[in-house]
Amino acid sequence: MNDYxxxxxxxxxLADNDRDAEELRRELKAQNTFxxxxxxxxxxxxxxxxxxxxxxxxxxxxxxxxEADIDSDVDAKTITDTGARAIQLHTGGMCHLDADMTRQGLxxxxxEDLDLVVLExxxxxxxxxxxxxxxxxxxxxxxxxEGDDKPLKYPLMFQIADVVLINKCDVLPVFxxxxxxxxxxxxxxxxxxCDIIFISAKTGEGFDEWTDWLRKxxxxxxxx
Amino acid sequence: MNDYxxxxxxxxxLADNDRDAEELRRELKAQNTFxxxxxxxxxxxxxxxxxxxxxxxxxxxxxxxxEADIDSDVDAKTITDTGARAIQLHTGGMCHLDADMTRQGLxxxxxEDLDLVVLExxxxxxxxxxxxxxxxxxxxxxxxxEGDDKPLKYPLMFQIADVVLINKCDVLPVFxxxxxxxxxxxxxxxxxxCDIIFISAKTGEGFDEWTDWLRKxxxxxxxx
Numbered sequence: 001m002n003d004y005x006x007x008x009x010x011x012x013x014l015a016d017n018d019r020d021a022e023e024l025r026r027e028l029k030a031q032n033t034f035x036x037x038x039x040x041x042x043x044x045x046x047x048x049x050x051x052x053x054x055x056x057x058x059x060x061x062x063x064x065x066x067e068a069d070i071d072s073d074v075d076a077k078t079i080t081d082t083g084a085r086a087i088q089l090h091t092g093g094m095c096h097l098d099a100d101m102t103r104q105g106l107x108x109x110x111x112e113d114l115d116l117v118v119l120e121x122x123x124x125x126x127x128x129x130x131x132x133x134x135x136x137x138x139x140x141x142x143x144x145x146e147g148d149d150k151p152l153k154y155p156l157m158f159q160i161a162d163v164v165l166i167n168k169c170d171v172l173p174v175f176x177x178x179x180x181x182x183x184x185x186x187x188x189x190x191x192x193x194c195d196i197i198f199i200s201a202k203t204g205e206g207f208d209e210w211t212d213w214l215r216k217x218x219x220x221x222x223x224x
Numbered sequence: 225m226n227d228y229x230x231x232x233x234x235x236x237x238l239a240d241n242d243r244d245a246e247e248l249r250r251e252l253k254a255q256n257t258f259x260x261x262x263x264x265x266x267x268x269x270x271x272x273x274x275x276x277x278x279x280x281x282x283x284x285x286x287x288x289x290x291e292a293d294i295d296s297d298v299d300a301k302t303i304t305d306t307g308a309r310a311i312q313l314h315t316g317g318m319c320h321l322d323a324d325m326t327r328q329g330l331x332x333x334x335x336e337d338l339d340l341v342v343l344e345x346x347x348x349x350x351x352x353x354x355x356x357x358x359x360x361x362x363x364x365x366x367x368x369x370e371g372d373d374k375p376l377k378y379p380l381m382f383q384i385a386d387v388v389l390i391n392k393c394d395v396l397p398v399f400x401x402x403x404x405x406x407x408x409x410x411x412x413x414x415x416x417x418c419d420i421i422f423i424s425a426k427t428g429e430g431f432d433e434w435t436d437w438l439r440k441x442x443x444x445x446x447x448x
Binding site: 041042043069070071072074093095122123124125126127130143145146147149150152153154155156168171174175 | 317
């Protein structure tokens with residue numbers, strides 16, 4: 001079971017992505033599969049965060065991971081090593097996924113038996129925020145080395161996030177110009193309601209809080 | 225002189241960006257202004273690299289910096305503190321600049337008396353690589369915390385770079401899974417000819433080599 005396929009997803013020709021995303025959410029609700037859209041800059045730690053998340057939740061949920069990249073399959077390889085099911089989506093150079101591309105991936109993957117599917121979006125703080133993928137929730141990762149000014153520069157990404165994970169907190173002593181207070185204040189400027197969790201995918205800091213967030217959201221979705 | 229304006233640049237309606245970029249290069253050559261397009265992920269250190277570069281070259285060249293962002297003007301503020309001329313371009317949500325947007329910025333800026341203009345592109349490893357801005361050279365920064373696998377995932381950005389700066393080398397001991405050998409080998413897969421320089425904008429490591437690269441390129445351009 002530890003292998004994965006590579007699927008070339010094609011850009012959608014649907015005019016109304018928002019309507020298509022709502023339709024995809026209904027389809028996923030009908031089979032009770034919770035879809036999480038995970039976004040960040042390149043190298044913020046999406047895959048490492050997923051590896052630790054899977055190790056903590058794999059006995060509670062059937063988990064599948066869809067890795068979207070322009071090229072390469074290094075992340076799908078890393079994920080299958082955890083024992084979770086994974087599929088690699090190649091976007092053909094596209095900088096984001098829309099709802100129809102996400103559906104193409106889900107269909108090839110076969111998700112009927114899965115409780116939780118995570119779409120690891122293309123590493124990009126701009127374009128993925130503009131396209132509703134049909135996910136139930138949007139999570140984004142900001143890593144400490146990127147700096148605490150990012151909510152000022154990439155407003156939409158922070159605006160649409162249901163939860164912001166601040167990753168690589170283990171290197172806060174080295175990046176001592178990163179202010180936890182300032183980053184929270186700037187995220188709040190963009191989004192008064194999202195949850196903000198400080199984590200380190202390397203050490204495990206904050207992962208009890210993060211996996212509790214995910215458990216609570218999946219439960220609420222399944223019982224809705 | 226230590227102030228700056230904010231310009232809202234509009235998306236180009238020109239069908240042929242490549243032709244427009246060639247035209248812009250001719251215009252810049254006529255006034256002997258070297259335009260450098262600087263690209264990276266969010267938070268890789270473009271602005272910090274520019275601050276140190278300006279401090280080393282400001283007695284040799286008249287330098288102007290165009291800061292492109294979706295929102296905010298924090299980078300233009302930082303640059304004007306160095307004494308260099310700066311202008312802030314707002315892209316209206318756009319994830320990249322094309323040649324016409326760059327020209328709008330240059331015209332508002334007024335660059336006839338400048339030897340070197342750096343366009344700090346939107347932080348994004350995908351879309352900016354797809355649009356020729358009319359620059360004489362493309363520089364990109366990859367920072368150590370992003371990881372050594374990025375050339376595998378973002379092929380076009382590495383393919384179009386004339387020089388790749390590997391920044392934040394001062395934290396290599398903390399990010400000990402980053403291999404200098406692997407990153408060079410992976411960049412070479414995408415681009416056999418670009419220059420690769422290891423730097424730290426924080427400590428100044430590698431900046432003699434980097435500013436020499438820039439001096440040599442500007443001189444070759446001016447004498448061409």
